[in-house]
Amino acid sequence: MLKDQVVRVVGAMSGTSLDGVDAAEIVTDGHVIFEFGNTAFRPYTQAQVTVLRAALGKWPEDEIADVFELIETVHAQVLTGFADADLVGFHGQTLAHDPKGRGTHQAGDGSVLANVLDKTVVWDFRSTDVQMGGEGAPLAPFYHFALVKKMGVTDPIVILNLGGVGNITWIDPSLPLPHSDGALLAFDTGPANAPINDLMQARLGQSFDLDGKLAAKGTVDQGIVDQFLQHPFFFRMPPKSLDRDAFAGLSDAVADLSDADAAATLTMACAASVAQGLQACTSAPSRMFVTGGGRRNPTLMRMIADACSVPVAPIEDAGFDGDMLEAQAFAYLAVRVAKGLPTSASGTTGVRAAVGGGTVSRPSKS
Ligand SMILES: Nc1ncnc2c1ncn2[C@@H]1O[C@H](COP(=O)(O)OP(=O)(O)OP(=O)(O)O)[C@@H](O)[C@H]1O
Numbered sequence: 167m168l169k170d171q172v173v174r175v176v177g178a179m180s181g182t183s184l185d186g187v188d189a190a191e192i193v194t195d196g197h198v199i200f201e202f203g204n205t206a207f208r209p210y211t212q213a214q215v216t217v218l219r220a221a222l223g224k225w226p227e228d229e230i231a232d233v234f235e236l237i238e239t240v241h242a243q244v245l246t247g248f249a250d251a252d253l254v255g256f257h258g259q260t261l262a263h264d265p266k267g268r269g270t271h272q273a274g275d276g277s278v279l280a281n282v283l284d285k286t287v288v289w290d291f292r293s294t295d296v297q298m299g300g301e302g303a304p305l306a307p308f309y310h311f312a313l314v315k316k317m318g319v320t321d322p323i324v325i326l327n328l329g330g331v332g333n334i335t336w337i338d339p340s341l342p343l344p345h346s347d348g349a350l351l352a353f354d355t356g357p358a359n360a361p362i363n364d365l366m367q368a369r370l371g372q373s374f375d376l377d378g379k380l381a382a383k384g385t386v387d388q389g390i391v392d393q394f395l396q397h398p399f400f401f402r403m404p405p406k407s408l409d410r411d412a413f414a415g416l417s418d419a420v421a422d423l424s425d426a427d428a429a430a431t432l433t434m435a436c437a438a439s440v441a442q443g444l445q446a447c448t449s450a451p452s453r454m455f456v457t458g459g460g461r462r463n464p465t466l467m468r469m470i471a472d473a474c475s476v477p478v479a480p481i482e483d484a485g486f487d488g489d490m491l492e493a494q495a496f497a498y499l500a501v502r503v504a505k506g507l508p509t510s511a512s513g514t515t516g517v518r519a520a521v522g523g524g525t526v527s528r529p530s531k532s
């Protein structure tokens with residue numbers, strides 16, 4: 167791909183919440199975001215969620231061909247709607263993440279999708295970073311940097327993503343990429359929606375705490391939150407990343423609480439971990455913009471605002487779509503990979519040097 171080429175690219179993301187596949191198109195040269203395009207969301211059926219949940223923690227050597235097929239099929243269904251896209255960024259579904267041990271594992275084979283869609287697909291974004299000593303996550307920060315440039319702000323700000331897991335990017339837009347040391351600091355903050363969703367599913371058969379209504383009725387057990395903050399993860403210096411189920415003990419800790427108190431306590435645990443993450447940022451940002459599904463939970467947003475000493479607002483206040491940001495991010499990163507540009511650096515994943523990685527698969531017919 168030519169250095170200055172501007173590309174219409176679609177990105178697709180299946181996140182740790184296991185709710186479905188987001189897809190979003192942008193127009194970019196891998197540096198500047200020129201335009202936002204169409205978006206789509208395809209929820210997983212209950213049966214598909216059950217298959218995906220059962221596959222969490224699995225590695226390539228496990229028998230999971232059915233999971234790959236499921237991921238590829240659902241992504242193909244969503245992505246056929248993007249006929250005008252020149253390129254596809256395919257994240258896949260993270261099943262397991264152990265960057266300092268077994269590696270990182272996303273289900274779904276981009277070469278299969280390339281043939282089905284008859285388009286070039288960029289995928290397996292995280293492996294090279296892990297092989298180079300990085301965390302392999304979070305990877306959205308380079309896109310966050312481009313968004314902040316588009317906003318035109320000059321002061322450091324923070325973007326917080328509240329998905330199944332939370333992650334934060336501190337950005338100083340006055341400094342240059344790609345050598346993001348200084349311009350970017352990014353890391354996972356802790357579990358976000360995943361423990362709340364798991365509680366709602368196990369106790370009430372619901373997929374999440376709609377509008378934080380159950381948590382709003384409960385009382386936080388501060389002792390459990392304080393104990394949660396003693397987890398070794400919170401004593402590690404960033405960059406750092408998490409497996410979705412790294413905090414399984416948190417669910418056990420609220421087992422004896424009422425439904426409402428358990429929901430309130432898990433919601434506060436997320437807010438407390440965000441507040442702690444903010445403390446670890448390079449400097450106090452002027453604002454925190456929140457993306458991801460958790461920004462729709464008013465109880466969680468109130469707890470975060472109370473726990474953090476900076477103004478907190480959904481990213482829509484900056485003019486962006488908080489439901490599609492991650493899908494857009496993997497569209498943006500796909501162009502960077504195709505152009506040989508880095509997608510992570512020591513400030514975002516702890517990798518030794520800025521690195522691109524990713525696999526580019528072209529349709530075998532062309
Ligand atoms: N109205 C709402 N009230 C409460 N929670 C909500 C609401 N809407 C969405 N959520 C939460 O947001 C989750 C979806 O968030 P999102 O789509 O950002 O996750 P993801 O992309 O799967 O995660 P990740 O960023 O970890 O990959 C839902 O599972 C739910 O927990």
Ligand SMILES: CC(=O)N[C@H]1[C@@H]2OC[C@@H](O2)[C@@H](O)[C@@H]1O[C@H](C)C(=O)O
Pocket residue numbers: 181182260263270302303304305306307327329330331332333354407408492
């Ligand atoms: C290993 C993995 O898939 N991590 C996800 C997960 O979901 C949120 C958080 O944990 C973040 O580290 C990452 O996703 C976002 C999109 C990222 O890479 O920026």
